[in-house]
Amino acid sequence: MAEALPLAPYPDLESRVEAMERDGYVYFPSILNAEEVAELRATMDKLPSIKDSFDRDQTPENGGFINRHINNAFNRDILFLECIDKPGVIELVEAIHGDDCHVIGSTAWTTGPGRPDQGLHIDWLPISLPEDIRADPRVKVPIFITTAHFYLNDMYEELGPTNFVPGSHLSGRRPGEDKEWKGQKERSIFCNAGDIVIFRSEVWHRGTANTSNENRYLLQVHYANRMITQKFPPYLNKFQFDEKILAQATPRQRRLLGDHRPSNYD
Ligand SMILES: O=C(O)CCC(=O)C(=O)O
Ligand SMILES: [Fe+2]
Numbered sequence: 001m002a003e004a005l006p007l008a009p010y011p012d013l014e015s016r017v018e019a020m021e022r023d024g025y026v027y028f029p030s031i032l033n034a035e036e037v038a039e040l041r042a043t044m045d046k047l048p049s050i051k052d053s054f055d056r057d058q059t060p061e062n063g064g065f066i067n068r069h070i071n072n073a074f075n076r077d078i079l080f081l082e083c084i085d086k087p088g089v090i091e092l093v094e095a096i097h098g099d100d101c102h103v104i105g106s107t108a109w110t111t112g113p114g115r116p117d118q119g120l121h122i123d124w125l126p127i128s129l130p131e132d133i134r135a136d137p138r139v140k141v142p143i144f145i146t147t148a149h150f151y152l153n154d155m156y157e158e159l160g161p162t163n164f165v166p167g168s169h170l171s172g173r174r175p176g177e178d179k180e181w182k183g184q185k186e187r188s189i190f191c192n193a194g195d196i197v198i199f200r201s202e203v204w205h206r207g208t209a210n211t212s213n214e215n216r217y218l219l220q221v222h223y224a225n226r227m228i229t230q231k232f233p234p235y236l237n238k239f240q241f242d243e244k245i246l247a248q249a250t251p252r253q254r255r256l257l258g259d260h261r262p263s264n265y266d
Contacts, residue, residue: 001157005164005187007197016092020143024169025199031086032194036079037152041217043077044070044108044152054233066112066215072232073106073219074257075242080108081249084221084256089148089196093223096143100263103256104145105222105231115160115210120175120186123147124201127172134172145201145224152217154192160210161188162197168204175204223256230258 007027010016016026032040047070049057058067073080084090084103094101126144133139155161163186171181179186181204188208189197199205210216222231232239241257249257260266 002163002186002188004190005166007189007191007195013091013095017095020092020096020146020198020200021140023166024203025164025197026092027191028086028088028196028198029192030194031089031196032083032150032152034194037193040079040083040108040150040219041152043079044068044110044217044219047076047108052234052238060112060114065114065210066110067115068108068110070108071105072239073108074103074221075232075245076108078245078248080106080219081245081253083150083219085250085252086196089198090252092198093146093148096146097223097225100226100255100260101223102226102230102258102260103221104224104228105220107220109218109220111160111207111210111216111218113210113213113215115207115216117209118206120163120165120179120204120206122174122202122204125174126201128174129172131172134170141202142225143200144228145222146198147201148196148198148221148223149189150194150196150219150221151189151191152193152219153214155188155190156212157188157190158210158212159214159216160208160212161190163188163206163208164199165204169200169202171202171204178204226260226263 009029019026049055053071056069124145165181166184168181
């Protein structure tokens with residue numbers, strides 16, 4: 001069993017930005033209250049999957065364990081849209097990705113008992129660099145993509161926490177066969193329902209096995225710099241915003257969904 005990942009909330013934007021550079025992640029406790037968590041979970045339970053949106057909907061009957069992965073969550077229910085600009089989190093996202101940043105994806109993900117361990121991975125490596133170059137303080141790799149994990153359960157070992165290898169975003173590479181980085185082993189995120197951990201795409205991490213007897217509910221919001229493409233399947237003009245949900249979006253939420261000012265290449 002991995003030790004717990006240190007989860008210390010930071011008091012201000014500046015220290016959160018620093019933590020993103022130094023640690024590769026930031027923890028926000030109690031972003032959602034118990035009622036909001038319950039509503040999101042109930043919504044996830046009733047949302048039908050859409051095959052054309054590349055949703056996955058595996059059940060014990062067809063795959064061995066529950067694995068419901070709903071894409072474009074912001075477009076499926078207003079409750080998910082309301083999660084893309086949570087106070088505190090959105091200021092951090094805009095500080096690191098720029099004030100024209102946007103959401104590049106969002107998934108509502110239910111994983112049931114029997115979910116196996118993922119392999120240690122990164123979500124995206126924007127620039128691969130030799131270790132000594134990456135460690136040079138003159139080299140500052142922009143944070144191109146982050147993911148906010150909204151945990152909708154109180155997390156414990158058997159439910160399958162996300163594990164991070166602390167400091168690994170500074171390796172300049174993928175983990176390959178490695179299981180640790182500079183003596184740092186995997187640490188588990190044991191947070192509470194309603195908490196968020198936001199992390200940059202270069203952190204070595206993995207979801208772990210669900211050996212419990214309950215479902216794990218996770219909402220992911222992926223953010224990026226404006227110049228990183230949004231991934232809203234299905235493609236070739238087939239993705240459509242839900243007009244009723246879009247009509248309720250604030251100007252900031254609309255920008256996060258892609259309502260940008262004209263700029264380079266437009
Ligand atoms: O399930 C998790 O906690 C992490 C999932 C993940 O890292 C991924 O699917 O890329
Ligand atoms: Fe991942």
